[in-house]
Amino acid sequence: MSNDLFRRQALDSLLARRRAVLKGGLAAAASMALPGLAGRAQAAPETPLQFIGWQYNPQIVAENVETFKKLYDENVNYELVPGEYHAVAETKLMGGQHIDMMYSEEDRLLRWNAAGWSRTLDGLPGLDEIKSKMYPINVKNLSLPNGELGGLPYYTGFNSFVCNEKHLEAAKIQPPATWEEMLEQCRKLKADKIAEYPYIAAWARGWSMMSWTLFSQWYSEGAKVFDENFQPVFDQPFRDVLQFNRTAYEEGLIPPDVFTHQAESVPNFATGAHTYMVVHEYDQKVFNTPETSQIAGACKNVIMPGKTRSTFLWTAAYQMGANPVDEERVWNLMQFFGGKAKDGQYHVAKRWAVDYGLGSAHKEVMEDPDVVAAMSKWKDLDVARKQHETGTTRDVAKSVWFPEWDWYMMGEAQDYFRGQTSQDQLVDRLQAKYDELKQMYPE
């Protein structure tokens, strides 16, 4: 498999040498003598397209790159960023590294565009047709404030509310409809010694962790957080959610070390020690797969508690570098990964959906019988569809300053939950940070 992953000559040569030693095969020795020739189409352009991405099942990404190369007679360098993706990627972009296509969350669409590191897609051939086949909410999600499309969809997801049915049966309770009800249930689960920590969520300081969890809860409770003009709205629902989390922490209903949990707390829930979790919907596949979970078959998705029952919905993107090495080639790469390939297949989106449960922004993919069959095995698809329909996108993420505010917010929220600050202090600080950033990044 490794041989398919990286095509640069030195690496091929090294890999070939290792295999030659291991297998003692003459053929491998021959490939060592002619590094880089095997498997590469002669017509592949000499200059590779540069593609960087974060650390989610990169072996599949690498295989997809290989499929693209064969289908298009192309040459691509896939760079995997092992650290904190956006921080490392911005350092590289700032340093002037050439990148043709890059992963990004929606909160980097405008930021990278404004910085001149990426470009919008308007004017590229076939874009209107692509947009017409996407869910409108995802098109909106990927559009910049000026209406231009900032990238093609990598996948779309939302935070789901999942339950450990074994615990529900033991406690003889139904999933909660409000956060207050959930608090009461957690107290009972703890008192009955069914779960030491009934609730768990991704609370570590990371863009896909505490931020996504809190925004899901805020939207489910009807908090706007930021209005249409991106002005803060730290209203009562906003405060109620904060108070709920603080209470859960103070009463020991959530693991006290949840702030430092790795891997979005997913392995913790998979042990079966917890009852409820706010989690990325695709992780339910992990929970319901025997090889990766101790509660396989007992993890059920339900609609989020709260006054609106909404959740946070996002669309991860492939952005095109501001100066693509060849616009047509890069557009081909983007369409292959973020849409339909020239053979009419959704190679990448469908594979993510079938094998890993990642939602797609393309209606055709989500309606594909293979995808429906695969997803039905590990989640209640009707509930998931209903939750998707009520999802809320985080429009404020398309402001230049938001990632900084978001990162700051997570640290301050952690301190508030730990009882280090009062709610008023927290809100004041969040407001002050907003004011500071608005001054730093004037419109």
Next chain:
Amino acid sequence: MAVTTAHDLTLGDSRAAAPPRKDKRDWLPFFLSFPTLLVVFLVIGLPLIYSLALSLHRINMLTRKWIFVGLGNYTSIIPQPDFIAALMRTASFAVITVVAGLVLGMGMALVLNMRFPGRALMRSVVLIPWAMAPVTVGVLWGWIFDGSYGPLNGLLLDLGLSNTAIPWLGNGTTAFGIVALVHVWNQAPLTALLILAGLQSMPDNLHRAALIDGAGPFTRFFKITVPWLRPMLLLIMILTTINSIMAFDLFWTMTKGGPGSATTVFSWMGYAYAFQFMRMGEGAAILYVLTILCLVLAWFYLKLFFPTSAGTKALVAAGTTEPSDPSDLKHAVLQGVRHTRSKLARLPAFTPRATFSPRVRRILGTIGMWTVIILIFVWSFVPFAWLVIMSLQGSADLVRQPATVVPGPLTLENFRYVLFPDTATGGQSSVQASRVPFGIWNSFVVAVAVTVVNLILGGLAGYAYARSGRSRLMGSTLWALMLTRMTPSLALILPFFLVFKTLGLLDTRTGLVIAYCSLILPLSTWMMKGYFEGLPPNLEKAALVDGCSRMKAIWKIVLPVSLPGLVAAGIFCFLVSWNEFIFALILTGTPNAQTIPVIIAGFLVQLRFYDYGPMFAASVLAVIPPVVIALLFQRWLVSGMLSGSIKG
């Protein structure tokens, strides 16, 4: 009462005793040190200037606006409550880890200096934590203290000492203490090694004479051992303080500055400003405050260890014509020993103690000694052994609840998965695993190259500084070299990236070698300088009389007798290079150059249930080469450090 002085027991200070002399300017030392200076100042100089410029500007990297604010970044950040809090945490972390590391390292060194069966093995074992990369250390200890399925909780539950798993990292103070503990675990062996080197250089007759005088162990320790080790302690304090103040990898791996801001120290704050907020100006300013802190503390330590007449004056050597040279330890120790001679001479009067008979005392002593030896073994080896055990566990057995310390069935599947990903079955991941062999290979190539370059350039420069440390030019350049060591790596990363991109060195092993050489050369030069100072100049003089040229004398005479020093410096370079993380993270992007700490960090970012086993297997593979080197060469390491540091 017998009178014992250090004067007639130690080293004759031929240099100090010799009258100052105006020699004809000798350019050879400068030429020998020139390559090192060139590498360090070319590679670090530009980034240093760039990052200093950053700290004087308010920069919006997105809008590309650079506004000169002078010291504005410093003055705006310093009064902020977050900054003050981070300063206090950094200071606390430094004090706790330096003191604890010193006490622990001293204890380990004292034990390892005693004669007991298996001493050589123990000397190797204590080096294991130091040989491990901080990233690996963070992974290991993060797991040990995991609040859900960590082995420490498993042990407590299995022994019935606790009813529920304890969320160790959930409490801010506890989390801070745990990171400090882990830092001490990682760094104390270096302290022990240096102190052991100092202890080995101490003449036996000092203690024997004191014993005859009736001095007890505590008296001898505080009146003889500690004064003797004073120059070494100065070095240790400076090194460990810099390491503590600039610690980053452990926070990155274990807590990310949390919970909340409980473990947000300066280095993490600087990282957050510079790389999370992309506010390079403020980030650089925060990181330069670290540099200033290091300088102030280094000065403070000098004052503390060598006050007044034997203090900085001692380091100025001839006083009127020479620049201060804090790293001139040989001179410092001689001055220090001279200064404390009177203290050494006045041992307390003999007071026979009769609490226990000699036989009972001997038995108690033996029991005490072996208890301490076992504790040191447990402290140093058991966490490492647990890492190995975890690497031999299936992923499902690693996350059992309730936690238990009893291992599940052992399997080599994780290693097969990492080393031969083509043949492994059942897992869903990962490219990360398949990159492990490449990471190890890259780390090895880079570390070997860095070691070779450092030995050659650092050796030449070290020799030059040893033989002409009194020259104003050489003294100044040595100072400047050492100053580069006090700049946090984080402050240099962006400028490094820009320079390397221009030179086409990004994502290459060559780039890493150049970066690491520039970072490590000051220390290897200093180590080698110390070593060469220990060699009598008469060696070369005799060779010159016999008709050798200067270079031939170095090659034929100096080099062969320098082997222990070269080995010690080489191991040091290898380990530092092997374990470096943050530069490798930013300057590399593909398996062409990614080193093993980066690969292990990659496991942590999107860790899934099925990745735990391979991650621990990768961690074990990552520590094998440095641990083997530490085990094989510990003897030379001790003797090299011994000679390189204080032997005259």
